[in-house]
Amino acid sequence: xxxxxxxxxxxxxxxxxxxxxxxxxxxxxxxxxxxxxxxxxxxxxxxxxxxxxxxxxxxxxxxxxxxxxxxxxxxxxxxxxxxxxxxxxxxxxxxxxxxxxxxxxxxxxxxxxxxxxxxxxxxxxxxxxxxxxxxxxxxxxxxxxxxxxxxxxxxxxxxxxxxxx
Amino acid sequence: xxxxxxxxxxxxxxxxxxxxxxxxxxxxxxxxxxxxxxxxxxxxxxxxxxxxxxxxxxxxxxxxxxxxxxxxxxxxxxxxxxxxxxxxxxxxxxxxxxxxxxxxxxxxxxxxxxxxxxxxxxxxxxxxxxxxxxxxxxxxxxxxxxxxxxxxxxxxxxxxxxxxxxxxxxxxxxxxxxxxxxxxxxxxxxxxxxxx
Numbered sequence: 001x002x003x004x005x006x007x008x009x010x011x012x013x014x015x016x017x018x019x020x021x022x023x024x025x026x027x028x029x030x031x032x033x034x035x036x037x038x039x040x041x042x043x044x045x046x047x048x049x050x051x052x053x054x055x056x057x058x059x060x061x062x063x064x065x066x067x068x069x070x071x072x073x074x075x076x077x078x079x080x081x082x083x084x085x086x087x088x089x090x091x092x093x094x095x096x097x098x099x100x101x102x103x104x105x106x107x108x109x110x111x112x113x114x115x116x117x118x119x120x121x122x123x124x125x126x127x128x129x130x131x132x133x134x135x136x137x138x139x140x141x142x143x144x145x146x147x148x149x150x151x152x153x154x155x156x157x158x159x160x161x162x163x164x165x
Numbered sequence: 166x167x168x169x170x171x172x173x174x175x176x177x178x179x180x181x182x183x184x185x186x187x188x189x190x191x192x193x194x195x196x197x198x199x200x201x202x203x204x205x206x207x208x209x210x211x212x213x214x215x216x217x218x219x220x221x222x223x224x225x226x227x228x229x230x231x232x233x234x235x236x237x238x239x240x241x242x243x244x245x246x247x248x249x250x251x252x253x254x255x256x257x258x259x260x261x262x263x264x265x266x267x268x269x270x271x272x273x274x275x276x277x278x279x280x281x282x283x284x285x286x287x288x289x290x291x292x293x294x295x296x297x298x299x300x301x302x303x304x305x306x307x308x309x310x311x312x313x314x315x316x317x318x319x320x321x322x323x324x325x326x327x328x329x330x331x332x333x334x335x336x337x338x339x340x341x342x343x344x345x346x347x348x349x350x351x352x353x354x355x356x357x358x359x360x361x
Binding site for chain 1: 179182183185190194197198202211214215222225226287290291295312313314341
């Protein structure tokens with residue numbers, strides 16, 4: 001059987017055809033990741049902007065805003081003027097909640113409500129939005145309780161504010 | 166529609182990480198392929214290809230948008246590989262010698278519908294080619310890779326290698342001749358079909 005040597009007629013076309021059939025060397029799967037890591041670390045000439053990930057920047061801004069919000073809240077709670085307003089708000093909120101609970105039917109009906117709420121919470125917890133909402137509710141709850149705690153303690157103490165009023 | 170090279174370059178210069186990542190993903194194969202063919206050490210080639218992208222990123226502000234980006238990038242890869250070859254010995258012996266036994270009958274297979282035997286033939290051809298390319302002088306390896314693997318025209322090869330057009334043409338002519346001889350020595354003659 002006679003074979004056809006692809007390079008007998010050595011010309012561009014035949015070599016191009018021959019090379020088209022073989023795979024070119026390929027880098028490893030991690031090549032791009034490793035390269036980007038090296039690129040990020042590389043020193044840059046003056047005036048050049050460093051690479052940044054837009055998603056990470058967004059997270060950074062969100063963290064900064066949250067930190068500022070918490071700081072403002074913490075500072076506000078130490079102010080004598082803010083504390084009574086905040087405590088009144090909490091007291092009214094808790095009182096309203098308690099009254100609503102008292103109005104709610106007892107017994108099985110209450111059990112049904114609790115069961116439904118439990119079901120809703122568990123369903124919500126399975127979705128990203130629901131889970132986020134629950135976490136936020138928990139955070140608000142913790143902050144509220146913390147404020148309530150401060151208020152209850154301050155009522156037992158003699159403060160200059162009480163003397164003035 | 167994917168972003169053009171120039172758009173990606175502008176994005177990377179503005180600090181958009183995904184823009185330069187897209188450049189790496191787009192050109193990792195040509196850059197690595199050229200260097201791997203020249204230095205013939207896969208792990209070293211990967212380091213040098215990475216070095217090429219780092220150098221390209223650092224020099225990105227010098228890139229002239231009138232130029233073809235692939236040619237600019239491959240020029241950097243060319244210099245990185247040449248520097249490496251200058252540092253080490255210019256060994257042109259193949260890493261692996263294809264001496265597989267078996268009948269080497271062949272007619273190029275249809276790549277659109279590869280049968281098992283066609284795939285085996287392609288694998289065998291790849292081994293022979295790799296060995297034959299490995300036996301070429303480094304400068305010939307480079308022009309052969311750029312011309313036949315990357316399918317660049319002579320002008321682009323001249324731009325990347327910095328050689329005059331006439332030199333590129335004569336180098337390719339001699340490289341083809343040498344390649345044919347090496348393949349012949351490996352058993353790719355037109356009339357024989359015996360085992361090696």
